[in-house]
Structure formats: structure tokens, C-alpha cells
Amino acid sequence: MGSGTLVSLLPGDFIGGNVLIVGADGVDKGLLDAVIKKAGKLTIIENERTAAILDEIRKNTNCDVDCIKMEQVIGVDYSLVLCNGMLDMELSSKFLSWLLPDCYVMLVTHCDKVDESAVDNPDKPTTYSLESVFKTTPSKNSYGFVFVASRIIETYEDHRVLYSSMFKKVLLGPEQDRRLDSLHDVLNDKTYTKKISTFFERVFSRGGDPGYISTGGAEVTEECMRRLDLQPGQRVLDVGCGAGGPAILHAKKYKAHVVGVDISSNMIDLATEVTANYPDLNIEFEVCDIERREFPEGYFDAIYSKDVILHIVRKQELFKKFLKWLKPGGKLLITDYCRTTNDFSDMMEAYMKKRANVWFLLTVPVYGQLLKDSGFVNVDAQDKHAVLCESNKQENIHLANKRHDLLKEFDQQFVDDWTDVWKNKVKIIGNKDLTWGVFYAEKCQ
Ligand SMILES: C[S@@+](CC[C@H](N)C(=O)[O-])C[C@H]1O[C@@H](n2cnc3c(N)ncnc32)[C@H](O)[C@@H]1O
Structure with missing residues (x-):
């Protein structure tokens, strides 16, 4: 380095x-x-x-x-x-x-x-x-x-x-204490431990290209990323880069210079392992809390973040930082889990209770409006519920088909517990309690 x-x-x-x-x-x-x-x-x-x-x-x-x-x-x-x-x-x-x-x-x-x-x-x-x-x-x-x-x-x-x-x-202050304990520690030491992150990677990547920890793995990531129209040499910030699959895609397919950051050192470890086979790609990884990080103004051509900002409470503060870090005309692509209404069903209430202090969801229109209010132009906010449905269906099929292989790597209780979580998600998504948004925006020229 x-x-x-x-x-x-x-x-x-x-x-x-x-x-x-x-x-x-x-x-x-x-x-x-x-x-x-x-x-x-x-x-x-x-x-x-x-x-x-x-x-x-x-x-x-x-x-x-x-x-x-x-x-x-x-x-x-x-x-x-x-x-x-x-x-x-x-x-x-x-x-x-x-x-x-x-x-x-x-x-x-x-x-x-x-x-x-x-x-x-x-x-x-x-x-x-x-x-x-x-x-x-x-x-x-x-x-x-x-x-x-x-x-x-x-x-x-x-x-x-x-x-x-x-x-x-x-x-x-009390809030800082809470954040310090609840965000970095919880995300690193509970939500995304090495074991859980590795398991997620096996499910989301579904045996295809490695390093994906989010909706639809490589296929959906590639589709979303296309919107950024990255050019060779452009600098892209991958916020919450996870296990590095998307970073490889940015760098390999588009020849971009990727700065991948993630709050979980477990994730950065996985990302470092996954990208070790690609020494010639222009990728840097960093463990950081994006809410605390500062980059120079106009530093990035594009900012990309897939299924990460659900973990952030003060989304607008972050969007304003994104705007500052982008060059004029720079592009932003976010995908994220979203709520569909402000009133949760009992089932969703119970689901969210287990994710209290870690998941903070907005509706798709509110999300889009927040990007506009933060100063972005050409904001396009799309509800892609069908993509979430299909991705979850494929992951459940993969879990069933690959159970034998997963049991070689993880203990039975662990595999069973997570298989239940995935099955439970089918109901939440089917009931339209949970949806998935794709957000594109630009910084004005
Ligand atoms: C669902 S994973 C998505 C990983 C990756 N974007 C992908 O598509 O495979 C969410 C990631 O966001 C990271 N994350 C959550 N809050 C963060 C924060 N404040 N700063 C940086 N990364 C964060 C988590 O550690 C986790 O790796």
C-alpha cells in the first residue's frame, strides 16, 4: 500500500x-x-x-x-x-x-x-x-x-x-455512548461476525461469483451498477462494501478505482480474502464507520451503496456528506430495504423488534424525497418489490439444495436458525411489509 x-x-x-x-x-x-x-x-x-x-x-x-x-x-x-x-x-x-x-x-x-x-x-x-x-x-x-x-x-x-x-x-454524551456500543460493536460483533458474514456470503452469492452479501447477489448487483455508467479510472466509493464482490465488479468490468469501506472488520477480512485473486485490480479497503469518516470535497466520481443505509439512523446527514464528496455531475446509486407503510403489521412488528437499533427503514417515496432535500438532482426512486421476492425465493431454494454443503462448514443449529430466518422473510415480503428500493441521483454540474 x-x-x-x-x-x-x-x-x-x-x-x-x-x-x-x-x-x-x-x-x-x-x-x-x-x-x-x-x-x-x-x-x-x-x-x-x-x-x-x-x-x-x-x-x-x-x-x-x-x-x-x-x-x-x-x-x-x-x-x-x-x-x-x-x-x-x-x-x-x-x-x-x-x-x-x-x-x-x-x-x-x-x-x-x-x-x-x-x-x-x-x-x-x-x-x-x-x-x-x-x-x-x-x-x-x-x-x-x-x-x-x-x-x-x-x-x-x-x-x-x-x-x-x-x-x-x-x-x-449518552447518545454517543449508545452509538459506540450499539452500532460499531453490534454490527461488527453480533450482526456481521465472521461466521454470520461467511454464511450470508454463501447464501447471497449462491455458488456464483463470490463476495456478495445482498439482494440478488452478482446478477442484481450488476444490473444496478450499470446505471452508474462508470468509466475507466473513475473513483468510486462503495459504502458498506461487505465481502468485496461488488468492488471486484466495479474494478474488473468498469476498470474503476474502488474505495470499499465497511464498519465490520470481519467483512473487510472476507473482502481482502475474496479479492486476493485479483491483485491487478484497483481496489482499496478500509474499516470505517461511514458516519464518522470525512473525504475531501469532490473526491469521487460515483458513490454506490447496496443494502447498507438501513443501518443508519441519520440518513440525511449522510446524504449531505455524499453530495459533498461527489464531483459536480457525480452519480449516486443506493439500494436498500424499505418499509411500505408507517404502520407495521404484527408480524413485521415482531420482525423489526429483533432488529431494533440495527434496522431503520423508510418508505421508498420518503427515501427519494430525502435525497432531493439533501440537494441531489435527477432523483429516481423505484420500488423493486418483485426483485426482493425473487431474490428471497432463490436464496431459499439454494439453502435447501446446498444444506449438505453448508453443514460441512457450519453447525446444524446455526444452519437451521438461519434457514428459519430466510423462510420467515418470505412471509414478510409476501405480505408486502418489507420492500426494496433502488435510488439513483446526481450532483448538479
Ligand atoms: C447487507 S451488507 C451489504 C454488503 C455489500 N454492500 C453487498 O452488496 O454485498 C451491509 C453492510 O453494511 C455495513 N455497514 C453498516 N453500517 C455501516 C456504517 N455505518 N459504515 C460502514 N459500513 C456499514 C455492514 O458492516 C455490512 O457489511
């Missing part, structure tokens, strides 16, 4: 601000250059090796550069902390107190990856120990770090990974 990818993780807000760099000697050169060019003032934490690079840093920036020992840091006004190296609770607490609110710490760190080779071990989802350090670091005045994004830079044979992560200092 090149510096460009790391640099694209950098938040815009630190420009002109105070930047603290810990472990400057080990930071990727491209990343270091990008940071020092944009900083207003630099503080470098001194170690035995910083002297060697200090002259170079000073040569590459017009701003003040201080080189001090960790004990001498008194600032509480840093806009960015860039830290290369290991981190513990004590250091993360210091970062929390030194940073301005809503600012970021970017870590470039080696970390052990939890061994996830056993698919049937839901209690041990893939996670990186650093995330846990940050989740348990709220300060007295209720500020804490929330996870924003992480990208693997390199994977080693001994299962260690070098990766870069962004955390944001936020005021942890």
Missing part, C-alpha cells in the same frame, strides 16, 4: 493547526511529508533517532518545529496527533487530554490480529487490540475516542499486521 492511501486517511481539519508527532523517525515518508506541509506548528517527540530526520523535516516546512521530550508536552491544543508505534492506556489518555475536541489521533502500528481461522467461533470476532484501548479511554470530563477508520498497510506471515487507524476525540 502506498503513501497516497495513507494520506487519504488524513482529516482535513488539522490544516494550519498544531500537530504532535510521536515516533517521527518511523512514519511513512509520504505521510510525514503530507502532514508537515499542512501543519501550522509541529512538535516532534524526541528519541535517539529523531535528530537524524529533524533537519529534513525543518527543510520541508515553513512552520515552527519544536523537538521535545514526552514529559515536556504541555499543550492541550493539538489538532492532530500522529503516532508511530505501540500505545498503551497511559499514552492514549495523554493524547485525549492534549487534543482539541473533534480532532484526531492517527496511529501507524504493528498489532496482533486475533486468530480468526475458525469460522465457527463467533465469540472471537476479528478485532485489533488498539480499538479496545481506545474504547476504554473516556476521560473525567466525558471526552473519549471513537473509532473512525483503519486500513491495513501490510500483513506479515506471523499474523501481525501493520495498520493505520484514526480515532476522533468526541464528547461522549
